[in-house]
Amino acid sequence: MNLRAVAPGLRTQVLLxxxxxxxVPWVGYRxxxxxxxxxxxxxxxxxxxxxxxxxxxxxxxxGLFATSGAAPLGSSDSGLxxxxxxxPIVLDGFDSDWPAPADASDAPIYAGATVSIxxxxxxxxxxxxxxxxxxxEHVVYRAxxxxxxxxxxxxxxxxxxxxxxxLRFVVAPLGPGRAQALRVVGDGASWETPIVEPRVEAFFxxxxxxxxxxxxxxxxxxxxxxxxxxxSVDDPERRETTSMAGPTGIDNPGVLEPVVIPESEIDxxxxxxxxxxxxxxxxxxxxxxxxxxxxxxxxxxxxxAFQQGSSIGSRIWGWLEQATLRRIYVQVLRRPxxxxxxxxxxxxxxxGAQVDEALAGSSTTRWRATxxxxxxxxxxxxxxxxxxxVAGAVVVEETTNAILSVRTRALExxxxxxLVVLTLGTLTLFIFATRLSTRIRRLRDQAEExxxxxxxxxxxxxxxxAADEIGDLSRSLSTMVKRLGEYNDYLxxxxxxxxxxxxxxxxxxxxxxxxxxxxxxxxEAKRYMDRAREGLTRLSRVITSMTEATRxxxxxxxxxxxxxxxTEVVSGCVNGYRLAYPHSVFDLAAPSxxxxxxxxxxxxxxxxxxxxxxxxxxxxxxxxxxxxxxxxKNRALLSVSNDxxxxxxxxxxxxxxxxxxxxxxxxxxxxxxxxxLYIVRLIARFHGGAARAENRADRSGVTITIELPQTT
Amino acid sequence: xxxxxxxxxxxPAIRENYADVLRKHGYEVATYANRPSAMQxxxxxxxxxxxxxxxxxxxxxxxxxxxxxxxxxxxxLPIIFLTARDSDFDVVSGLRLGADDYLTKDVSLPHLLxxxxxxxxxxxxxxxPPAQEEVLERGDLHLDLKRFSVSWQxxxxxxxLTEFWMVHSLARFPGHVKDRDQLMRDANLVVDDSxxxxxxxxxxxKFLAVDAAFxxxxxxxxxxxxWSGEGD
Numbered sequence: 001m002n003l004r005a006v007a008p009g010l011r012t013q014v015l016l017x018x019x020x021x022x023x024v025p026w027v028g029y030r031x032x033x034x035x036x037x038x039x040x041x042x043x044x045x046x047x048x049x050x051x052x053x054x055x056x057x058x059x060x061x062x063g064l065f066a067t068s069g070a071a072p073l074g075s076s077d078s079g080l081x082x083x084x085x086x087x088p089i090v091l092d093g094f095d096s097d098w099p100a101p102a103d104a105s106d107a108p109i110y111a112g113a114t115v116s117i118x119x120x121x122x123x124x125x126x127x128x129x130x131x132x133x134x135x136x137e138h139v140v141y142r143a144x145x146x147x148x149x150x151x152x153x154x155x156x157x158x159x160x161x162x163x164x165x166x167l168r169f170v171v172a173p174l175g176p177g178r179a180q181a182l183r184v185v186g187d188g189a190s191w192e193t194p195i196v197e198p199r200v201e202a203f204f205x206x207x208x209x210x211x212x213x214x215x216x217x218x219x220x221x222x223x224x225x226x227x228x229x230x231x232s233v234d235d236p237e238r239r240e241t242t243s244m245a246g247p248t249g250i251d252n253p254g255v256l257e258p259v260v261i262p263e264s265e266i267d268x269x270x271x272x273x274x275x276x277x278x279x280x281x282x283x284x285x286x287x288x289x290x291x292x293x294x295x296x297x298x299x300x301x302x303x304x305a306f307q308q309g310s311s312i313g314s315r316i317w318g319w320l321e322q323a324t325l326r327r328i329y330v331q332v333l334r335r336p337x338x339x340x341x342x343x344x345x346x347x348x349x350x351x352g353a354q355v356d357e358a359l360a361g362s363s364t365t366r367w368r369a370t371x372x373x374x375x376x377x378x379x380x381x382x383x384x385x386x387x388x389x390v391a392g393a394v395v396v397e398e399t400t401n402a403i404l405s406v407r408t409r410a411l412e413x414x415x416x417x418x419l420v421v422l423t424l425g426t427l428t429l430f431i432f433a434t435r436l437s438t439r440i441r442r443l444r445d446q447a448e449e450x451x452x453x454x455x456x457x458x459x460x461x462x463x464x465x466a467a468d469e470i471g472d473l474s475r476s477l478s479t480m481v482k483r484l485g486e487y488n489d490y491l492x493x494x495x496x497x498x499x500x501x502x503x504x505x506x507x508x509x510x511x512x513x514x515x516x517x518x519x520x521x522x523x524e525a526k527r528y529m530d531r532a533r534e535g536l537t538r539l540s541r542v543i544t545s546m547t548e549a550t551r552x553x554x555x556x557x558x559x560x561x562x563x564x565x566x567t568e569v570v571s572g573c574v575n576g577y578r579l580a581y582p583h584s585v586f587d588l589a590a591p592s593x594x595x596x597x598x599x600x601x602x603x604x605x606x607x608x609x610x611x612x613x614x615x616x617x618x619x620x621x622x623x624x625x626x627x628x629x630x631x632x633k634n635r636a637l638l639s640v641s642n643d644x645x646x647x648x649x650x651x652x653x654x655x656x657x658x659x660x661x662x663x664x665x666x667x668x669x670x671x672x673x674x675x676x677l678y679i680v681r682l683i684a685r686f687h688g689g690a691a692r693a694e695n696r697a698d699r700s701g702v703t704i705t706i707e708l709p710q711t712t
Numbered sequence: 713x714x715x716x717x718x719x720x721x722x723x724p725a726i727r728e729n730y731a732d733v734l735r736k737h738g739y740e741v742a743t744y745a746n747r748p749s750a751m752q753x754x755x756x757x758x759x760x761x762x763x764x765x766x767x768x769x770x771x772x773x774x775x776x777x778x779x780x781x782x783x784x785x786x787x788x789l790p791i792i793f794l795t796a797r798d799s800d801f802d803v804v805s806g807l808r809l810g811a812d813d814y815l816t817k818d819v820s821l822p823h824l825l826x827x828x829x830x831x832x833x834x835x836x837x838x839x840x841p842p843a844q845e846e847v848l849e850r851g852d853l854h855l856d857l858k859r860f861s862v863s864w865q866x867x868x869x870x871x872x873l874t875e876f877w878m879v880h881s882l883a884r885f886p887g888h889v890k891d892r893d894q895l896m897r898d899a900n901l902v903v904d905d906s907x908x909x910x911x912x913x914x915x916x917x918k919f920l921a922v923d924a925a926f927x928x929x930x931x932x933x934x935x936x937x938x939w940s941g942e943g944d
Contacts, residue, residue, distance in 0.1 A: 501794035504723055507817035511729035514821035518736060541817055543905045547798070551906060554799055569933045576891075577932025602909050605933045609905075 012438065014433035018426045025418035032410045038405045041700045043378060044365050047278075050383035051363065051396040053192055058384045058394070064144045072226070086126035091178075093205025095131050098122065098424045112245030115153075115210075115232035119247060126219050128156075132230060136210035136694050141232045149182045149194050152229070152238040154203075158227035160187070169197055172212065173204040179213075205244050225256035242279075277402070282384070282394040283350045285359060296377065296399050297338050302531045325416055326506050336401035338678060340374035350395060355382045358393035365399075376400045439470050443477065445571070450481045457485035495550065496680065499543040506543070510536055549675050549682065556603075556686045563711055565594040566636055570629050573608045584616050585644045590629040595636050598711040599687040607683040608640070610676040613643040618702065635689075641703035646695045656691055658679035716740040717833060718759035720750045721794075721896070722769045722779060725755040726817070729765065730794075733821050734828075742871070743850035747774040751781055758786055761831060764811075766795040766802060775823055781811040790831040800910055801873055807914075813873045816903070823900040823932040834873075849940065850883045867922045874899045875915050882929060912937055 006014070059133050091098050098120060110117050115136045122129040132155055142152040154172035161167055168185035181200035182189075189195040200217040226309045229246025233239055249255025282291040354366050358381035365380040379397040383390045423507050446461045464474035515531055521529065597604075608627075615625045623643035630637045656677045677691070684691040689708040696703055717739045721727040724745070731741040736753040742759060746769045754762075762782060768774030779791055793806045793814040806814045815824065834848075837859045848855040852865040860876045863871045863937035870881060881898035882890055892908045893896055900909075912929065918927040 442767065495825060500796050503817055504726070507796065508723065508725040508729065510818075511726055515729050515733050515736075518733065528882060547906070548906070552799065555906070555910075559801070570830075572932055573934030576932070576936075588750070601933060606906065608934070655868065 010437040011430065011433040014436075015430050018429045021422050021425050024421060025415060029419060030409070032407060032414060033423070034414065035410065036403060036407045039406065040378075040400065043398065043400065043403060044380070047380040047396050048363065048365050048377055048382070050278065050280075051380040052536055053365075054282070054394040054396065055382040057283065058392070059386065066201060081129065082123050084123040085122040087213070089124065089129050089216070089357065090124065091201055091216060092205040093203050093212045095120070095133075095212070095213050097212075101680055107248075110229075110245045110247055112230075112232070113243035114234055115230055115243045117230040117245050121226055123219065127218050128222060129217050130155075130213070130215040130228070131214045132215070133207075134210045134213065134230050136230075138234045138236075139206055139211055139235045140239070142174050144172065145283050146164050148191060149184055150191060150233075150241060153211070154233075154263075155215070155229050156227075156229050156246075157181075157200075157217075157230060158253075158256055159222050160225040160253050161223040164223065166248065167221075169200055170194070171200070171204075173202075176204055176206055178202070178447045179204045181217075182216075194420050200489075216421075225253060225258050226368065229254040245506055256393055256696075260341040268478065277398060277399045277486075281350050281397075282392060283355060283359075283395065283547060284392040285390065287351050287355060287359075289350055292433045296375075296397060297340075304336055316681075321416060325412070325419070329412050329415070332604055333411055336399070336404035337374050338401065340370045340399075341372045341542075354379060355395060357395055358382065358383045358395070359390055361390050373522045376404075439464075441476050444472065446474075449479070450485075455479065457488040460485065464618040496544050502539070502543055505534060545675055547681055552606075552679055552682055556682065559600045559603065559686065561596050561598050561600065563573060563596055566597050566604065566638070566708070567591060567593070567595050567629060569601045569604050570638065571606065571612055573612075574627055579613050581612075581616050584619065585622070585624040585628045586612075586695065586701050587624045588628075589626065591631065594629055595629060596711050597636055597687065597708050603683045607680050607706070609639075610680050611706075614676055614704070615640050615644075618644040620644055623701075631710060636710050637710045638708065639703050639705040641696065641700040641701060645702075646699055647693060656688050656693070678704070680704075713759045714740045716742065716757075717740050717828070718744065718750065718754070718762045718764065718830045720747070720766070720768065720775070721765045722746045723765075724788070730821075732823075733825070737825060739828075747771055748874060749780060754782060755786060760788060760835075761790045761792070761828060763792045763794050765791060766797050766806065776805060779809045779811055780805070788835060790835055792827065794824070799906070803910070804914075807872060811872075815838070815874075815901075818902055820902065823898070826900045830860060830873055833858065848880065849881060850886060851928075853878055853879075853883055855883060862923045864919055864926070869918050869922055871915065871918060874901055875911060875918070877901075878911060879915060881938055886939040889932045889935050889938045895936065903934070 038679045083099070085099070087097055087099075108118070115134060117135075118133040120131040120133075120385070122131075130647075133157075135152075136153055138153075140152050142149070149170040149172045152172045155172050156168065156170050158166065158168045161324060165186050166660065167183060167187065169181045170184050171179050171181045173179035179202040181197045181202055182194035183197045187195070199221060201213065203211060205212050205214075227246070227248040227250040229244055229250050231241050231244045234242045235362050248257050265368060277296060279296050280291075280293050281289055283289055354364055357364050361383050363380070363382040365378065367376055367378055369376050371548045377397055377399050379395055380391055381395045382394040384394060413595040443461070450461055451457060461474065461478040464471040465479035466474070509532075513529060513536070517529060570590055571588060574586050577584070579584055612625065612627070619625055619642035626639075626641040628637070628639040628641070630639075677693075684706050687708050689706055691704065691706050693704045695701070715738075717734055719727055719730050719734070721730065721743070722745055727743050730744050732739045742753065744753065751841075755940070764775045766773060766775035766777070771777070773857075775793060775795065779793070780790060782789060784862075787810075791811045793811050795806075795814075796817050800850060803814045813827060814847055815827070825886045830890060834899070846857040848857060854863045854864075854866075857880070860873060862871050862879060862891060876894050879901035881895055890907050895908055896902060912931075916926070916929055919928070928940055932938055932939050
């Protein structure tokens, strides 16, 4: 009993076993990690292959690098340096959308007598951008649209276009704001008859020290050479050009700087690769970016609307998953994010150890985190060779977001599946264990029910029809209990049968003695006759008390209940005892009002007889036997108390059992089989009550109390 | 005419002891050890009185069967069960089959002889008109002490001999409490207390069958019983 409280039950044990199921998500997790590692390796290889492929495509094409390599646009002496622009440029005369120059050599000043210019060149979206900061004390605008282009402050640009023609443009504004460009040389134009060139746009803004000019023209207009200068007119009356400044001469094609716009072949080659979330850089030996294509961030295309599930079930499941699990996953699992920040990066130059190594001739792959740690970028670098020398390098970059999202999705699916499997598995096991333990417990209850506290068989065990081991056990128990019951019946009827069997020889002896007494016997023989009769009487009494309990049980089965006044029965009985036991003193403490109980009054009297006989036997002489009747919460308490020896400690619970006697010796002539208190208990139980025996509080004697339910 | 008593008993010692004592008291005795032999004899000639054991050899309830057969041969033949079986169930079964008395083997021979004599007297008197009445009247109760017959409110109550003696013992002194020992003595019986209780219960039932309002027998708990007929 105690063990059962401590040791885990069958259900707990099975649930503990179910913990094994937890290995499923763990194994799955390991598998996903392995998969991720595999995918990363694959990505690394693929990226390396891409880098090599790009590099191979650019191998031995010195032309690509030669022009820019020999006289790159904006070589340090010419100062015309075209940088790639990462952000779009708005033509507004402010340079806030231009990248800041890294140092003074990056933005050299070209100064004339009264004018100086700081030109900045950029390339973006197939346009050339120019931002010129011009210092000029007197800003002189053209008088009107018909005025000569060289009659005011101006920026002049000259190009040799892709067809080899020499073109010259002038931007001489009429005032601040948007300005037109006029072609003054080439294609039928002259200083006297300038032609408006709409492809060149410009914006003019005055500053404290002069003005700024922002200009844009398509790269398609620019051929192999480019020139640029600022010209100043200081006197609005005379309108003579007083000073000119610029990185190049401009008057004829010979003074222009050669230029290769790194558009063209590399870009085309790269674009053909057409990878959406791959960024490819091509740099030359000087780390300058010759071409760059692609972006790390995917084009935000329309996320497919949530799939309308074909069945209601899957839709409910989807909703459930969305409502519960996804929230947890978002908290726990790192989902790839496209809103990472790479930090500021110089778009015109790519620097870093990896590029150095690639330029040194070795190809590498490398992992790095973005500046904000939100994404991991994998980059592969490969050298581009031209004529056995390293001409440049290809750097291919890609985030691991694709893998990450595959991983996250796999983990989500894994956890969802594991959760479902765990829940279902545990539930199944739990139900199974519950059923098992219920069946076992029912069997145990039946087994406990089958035998009462006295070890008597109370009933059988219903044999289960189940085919498994528990059913088998139940059948075995059922058979066992049945056999035990039969044996028990045999034992129980033993007393009665013994009495019955003894009665016949007694009858033989008795009738023989009776016959004998009819003879004329000598006096001496009569003495022996009497002794024989006395012995016979005692033998009869033994048999009577042996069968008394059995007969009482039979009586109880047929007894009829009636309502009666317990006070009357008890006081009547006590009056009888005063006559029957003239040497004993009886004190009765009973209420004056009736105490109504339901039962058989003659049985109550029989019970009281036994109690009083018991008390008289044990009472010290000349001490009163106290018979009490009291009412306590709908229960009638009938007690018989006597002075005398205490009950032995270990016997108190057993006193009311059959054949238990605490009498020390055969001191009395009456036979004592220990049936008296057993009969008391039988009768008390029949009335729905209970009997208990206690030592008096002052240890002067013993009180036996019968609790009977009161009928209202 | 000699009185012929049949003793049907499977235990030879008891059978012979009873036979001896009965013969000594002037009765003619025929003994049978089992039911078939007894029944065979009864078909030829009926005894004046039969003493039957319930268990006869292999037949657990042979005595009951015999009693039923005997009763079918004669409605008035006095039959006494003398057996070791003393359960209420057996007593009721035996009496319901028409036995005049049901005694356990605890009974002493003098008590048995008193019963036999009384039963003969009753059967003799019932066949001839009453010469002189010996009657006890207590209100509705009418006791014919010669014929051992009882009537309540003019209706006959069929009591066994033992029951008759008990009622007589109570009714003789109305209002006096008779304890169980006195009742046993008066009923020529030595039994235990609970048997007396069963007897009193059966007596009450028999009176109640005649008169549902019968309550002339009082139980005085712890002491005994008392007749409380009206007028006392």
